[in-house]
Amino acid sequence: MLREGQIVFTYFHFAADEPLTQAVMKSGITAIAYETIKDARGNLPLLTPMSEVAGRMSIQEGAKYLERPFEGRGILLGGVPGVLPANVVILGGGIVGANAAKVAAGLGANVAILDINLDRLRYLDDVMPRNVTTLFSDRHNILDCISRADLLIGAVLIPGARAPYLVRLEDLKRMPPSSVIIDVAIDQGGCVETSKPTTHSKPTFKVNDVVHYCVTNMPGAVGRTSTYALTNVTLPYVLQLAKKGLDKAVQDNPALAEGVNIRQGKVTNPAVAETFGLECALA
Amino acid sequence: MLREGQIVFTYFHFAADEPLTQAVMKSGITAIAYETIKDARGNLPLLTPMSEVAGRMSIQEGAKYLERPFEGRGILLGGVPGVLPANVVILGGGIVGANAAKVAAGLGANVAILDINLDRLRYLDDVMPRNVTTLFSDRHNILDCISRADLLIGAVLIPGARAPYLVRLEDLKRMPPSSVIIDVAIDQGGCVETSKPTTHSKPTFKVNDVVHYCVTNMPGAVGRTSTYALTNVTLPYVLQLAKKGLDKAVQDNPALAEGVNIRQGKVTNPAVAETFGLECALA
Amino acid sequence: MLREGQIVFTYFHFAADEPLTQAVMKSGITAIAYETIKDARGNLPLLTPMSEVAGRMSIQEGAKYLERPFEGRGILLGGVPGVLPANVVILGGGIVGANAAKVAAGLGANVAILDINLDRLRYLDDVMPRNVTTLFSDRHNILDCISRADLLIGAVLIPGARAPYLVRLEDLKRMPPSSVIIDVAIDQGGCVETSKPTTHSKPTFKVNDVVHYCVTNMPGAVGRTSTYALTNVTLPYVLQLAKKGLDKAVQDNPALAEGVNIRQGKVTNPAVAETFGLECALA
Amino acid sequence: MLREGQIVFTYFHFAADEPLTQAVMKSGITAIAYETIKDARGNLPLLTPMSEVAGRMSIQEGAKYLERPFEGRGILLGGVPGVLPANVVILGGGIVGANAAKVAAGLGANVAILDINLDRLRYLDDVMPRNVTTLFSDRHNILDCISRADLLIGAVLIPGARAPYLVRLEDLKRMPPSSVIIDVAIDQGGCVETSKPTTHSKPTFKVNDVVHYCVTNMPGAVGRTSTYALTNVTLPYVLQLAKKGLDKAVQDNPALAEGVNIRQGKVTNPAVAETFGLECALA
Amino acid sequence: MLREGQIVFTYFHFAADEPLTQAVMKSGITAIAYETIKDARGNLPLLTPMSEVAGRMSIQEGAKYLERPFEGRGILLGGVPGVLPANVVILGGGIVGANAAKVAAGLGANVAILDINLDRLRYLDDVMPRNVTTLFSDRHNILDCISRADLLIGAVLIPGARAPYLVRLEDLKRMPPSSVIIDVAIDQGGCVETSKPTTHSKPTFKVNDVVHYCVTNMPGAVGRTSTYALTNVTLPYVLQLAKKGLDKAVQDNPALAEGVNIRQGKVTNPAVAETFGLECALA
């Protein structure tokens, strides 16, 4: 049971949960939220490992749901000698997308990765296996790609904003029958118009003969890997809190300060405060 | 409906199905069985593509069943930066095993492939990615490997014989909890003592906290790829039959002759004949 | 000037040149032809290096003639980050095709290599870079591939026979406008119906808006490399002739014996003899 | 026809063309020049894709002009098994040089890339294929390298300055006979003393038995690829201009502001103004 | 012999050598020390090439001292087909560690590289061969790794500080018998508690049956390579001194200014001054 003065350091997502926010304010604890810790370059270091896990997992999910018994089109991602491999299209070349591309290429698929950041595409061109093609992400290229996509990975995440709909309802009919979409961006609302959150127990649904996989919290399925990955990034903050105490730790490390959402009964994160019309105190 | 004089060219597996054998004998058709076509080097060319498909598929099945919701140990095959990848152990370096190794390595796993044929291991050492280690297959090495195996692929097939039990019931307790076995050799009885045939609708069961996946006819799940792969190898025979007629085709091509199992009501394959105590006619 | 008793060891191609045949018969020299030396496995070892050179060269020719000033479609084989690479389709997975594939893949193109020999495709799948896809060569796959081919390499050679027409006149209209065909098989008649021999001084022509490059003796353009490559294979025979004399060398080495076409005024090669209605003496 | 108030967004190179400058000043249009758009890091993002295209193209040009019929030394860049590949020396490890190296390595050549920026060489050492050697660029290493260079790529570009002469007239005699120089830096004056601009219709000339290829606007030959590459980088600016209008777009995006060269009849680029002794207005 | 007014530009390490400091002060020369030149990003560019050399060398030393006649455990780093390769564990993913990993992977070993900087590990995951696994460096992972390490590379260097002891005396007993430690960090005191400086003439000693190699100045053994590497980085500074003279060169280049340790008889480096209780003059 939580007691006043305690520090709780975990995922909170207060802005999406008013009752939780109220309860934590009442409890008197200090709530430091993984998801708002932000480093000097504007990155969210405690979300990165989960993006890596989800990106890599997305291809194995796609491979599975392309199987006939799971309503997919019955195609093996890597093909075999003499038979074409599958086409995998990845929307977004960030952490999720790059990790998905690496795995899909490793499986032997024919991979296209789309992004609007050309410097990022240049780096990916340097380090990705040769069966990954980089492509500028505009409407024309997206439509061209999805018309051949056996597997589409939605990997567009805009920090702090809703993911844009890059694939619309009417686009689905261009996709091959029983192709598969894995919308990793579902936690930010998805980058496919027809995506709706699903769970590990019932992960998929079909719209216009396209299988949609939109499981929120994908990394939960590989908890052993995810836990190690998460501990690697949270441990340094925990050690700082333990060694220095809250005040000094927050003062020395601005990234940690960004993580403090509620302290001494007061909301200290501007976005949370604004969402619920509360005053925002200093961390 | 089949009529006398027709040629039917497909999988038959007569030796395992006496009623089928009798019915085909009565029908008067000529039955050419994919599974007994054998080339000059003793290979079974019409089984090869199915072994390729099954080998590649085995890793994506293993990846999936390692997920927590499928009772696996919750580990991602390739790990992420800072977290160890999974250990994949492949028993057998033939077509199934080599294809499994290629895919597992592509996913970023730490792969060991075991075989008793050192020339084969030398070739694999030349062409496999660097995260594949080749290892001589003896009891000591097998036990050592499985004690660290998150995923074990049974890929030992001895042409025309039952697969040997390389992993026994008592060995399972050495494996990590909730690790996964994919026994691709299940069609020849499996190379793991605890394997029992399963289906795509209920593919797994657990013995001693080890998930067993023993689906017979794995390639059926990726029918699109499998069909192309199969057609590539059967088409030349079909063309020979169409152009030359049965007699000339069989005379010119000894591999095709090996495929003729029943003709004009008579069994022409020695193994089938022996199984059912019938006389064996010439093809 | 040639004198009786001399041994001349070079390319002759007598069957295509009756005056040469007559002149050599009169001269009294012994003519050993590179092109008919055949080893125990039926290979033509003195042709292999020229196939390697031609295969590798074919891609740099294709790259060049795809340029706009050379009437090509103005596409760079490897693309650049954000822009798709070209599609290269290679008909034939033998020495010419494999060498072409290696180079095209190295340039960053998206490569498909087609052959009817699945064991060969399996080997190529093992050793080729990941942007090479192997595909069974049937009419359906050929038509599907050429409809996207920016560059098509004709690399089908059947030893001792005319190359088959795998691409017909009516197929050209499926190819993208100003795409390029390099028909390396032109020395055996070409594997594209519209191919006609050309020279290094006027290497290309257009049919149905497809650029055709059909230079015979392609390796001549890189004479320095070709000469070394050829000397590597001919030197051992020259040394045998020098050390042992003609009789003993031919007796000891059946491959060399296959090369003797004319000796002491008599034709000793059955094909040449038959072509000109002459008697065939023993080598 | 241009009308007052229109915005024209393309390459202008005003400083090299006084009549053009005068005409545009009179026309009343706003001239935004691709070549002067400069981002916060000092890069010229609208020149980058052309450098990528030219760098990759340079090797296929070099391969071609090394052929005997084009007066080159008759050597195949990748060699064949048993025969050495060509030596390719690339002066400059920037965008042009890195793209050239990637392609030359892909063709199988033995590649050396020289630069004075060791951090850049370290990155190239990490990502380039193994047949690329990085080398510090000093006079000693340059002379040593060119004495073995079958193909030399001039890829030294200093933003906003004339390229330095790294290879002088007297150095040419050290190069192998009939070797080839592709001077990609020709648009900035070339980094080889004997370079003079040429065109796609007559691309080469020889000095001291070394073939020089100095085509300005190399990317024009692969217009399809170049156009896509250019559109990828210009489109975002076009969209900003269209959405926000000139004033707001320029105000919001300093990179775009750098591109405005002439506006309302006045030169707004300091370098252009200085070149023609004109006053410089604010963009 | 040194004369007043001369500039000497080399390694000095004054803080560790008071007599040298005094002598140089008296000589009147200007002493610019390689080891204190520091660029804008805080790097020490004149130490980097020595770290690269030492990192790459560390593996060949390890390979050698693993041999039986050198008291190692008699294991070949890369194994052979059918026999497991050695486990190489590298503590630290900086310049030394990354160069060691590249070489160990090239030899075919099974490599783990540990660091606390996850962004660094992500980059290494992108560019390293597939037999390199990245791992977060915490006490648990270190102990787990060393218990399987045939070869351990100490590559943890903290600029300007003593290396931390990541492996303690009591940890040695976990290592396999006759395993080998190469402590490249020995110049900063070593990152293994039992390390003591050794020399090329007697490079190793054993503690608890673990071979320790702790040669200071490892790069001296490959002087030819090291000299070129060092000249590449020092030459630009030498040229600036030669062209501009000391005052102007130091003024224009802050990195060079950091290198001036003693000038006109006065210490100008704060750390050296503090060490010997001297006043610090301005460079």
Added chain:
Amino acid sequence: MLREGQIVFTYFHFAADEPLTQAVMKSGITAIAYETIKDARGNLPLLTPMSEVAGRMSIQEGAKYLERPFEGRGILLGGVPGVLPANVVILGGGIVGANAAKVAAGLGANVAILDINLDRLRYLDDVMPRNVTTLFSDRHNILDCISRADLLIGAVLIPGARAPYLVRLEDLKRMPPSSVIIDVAIDQGGCVETSKPTTHSKPTFKVNDVVHYCVTNMPGAVGRTSTYALTNVTLPYVLQLAKKGLDKAVQDNPALAEGVNIRQGKVTNPAVAETFGLECALA
């Protein structure tokens, strides 16, 4: 102590040791010699793993003896960014040579491998890393290569014959000063004229300023790896002897029969019998 009737299965090399031969004949044991077991293809399967070990080891020996303290020329095989790697020349592309090339390439050296078997070079071209160049082995190429060789590996072994001298005394003066030769062929007499057998305790000597390393029984230094490698190949024979007894085992397995050198006091190997003028009994 050996007793009559025992079977001893190990290396014997009787032909080089008459006292041993006599003693074994008297003892009454059956001596099966590893070195004369020969399979159907004429290979010596029990020598292959030792060739693999020696080939891989040769490069780490070479790297070490290139160090200055070991009298080498002080060059690091892989160089560093900005400094050229070493040139490694390997004479012979068989098992020793191919394993040496793989390791040298992995270390980052510039590798040339020479052989007269072009089919072998073609395979190596397919599977070796890109910094390995294959080259036809003739006197001209050998002299050209060794004039740039920092490290020369002698890997020419002709089964059952003395290795030929490919490098002669007078050739040494062409090699760079303090370069290194590792003559792995020393057990067959060496392929360098100046080679003389050495031991692990004093492994090298210098001739004409070239370091020679000619240790016989190189694999002994990595006994752990060598023992596993050897057991992998001998175990199947041991099992056959144990299960079937000598007579049946030898009868069923001609390779094993070739291994029997002495039985019931009589020499059964023709070469041994001939060497000592003894009668040869049947195995």
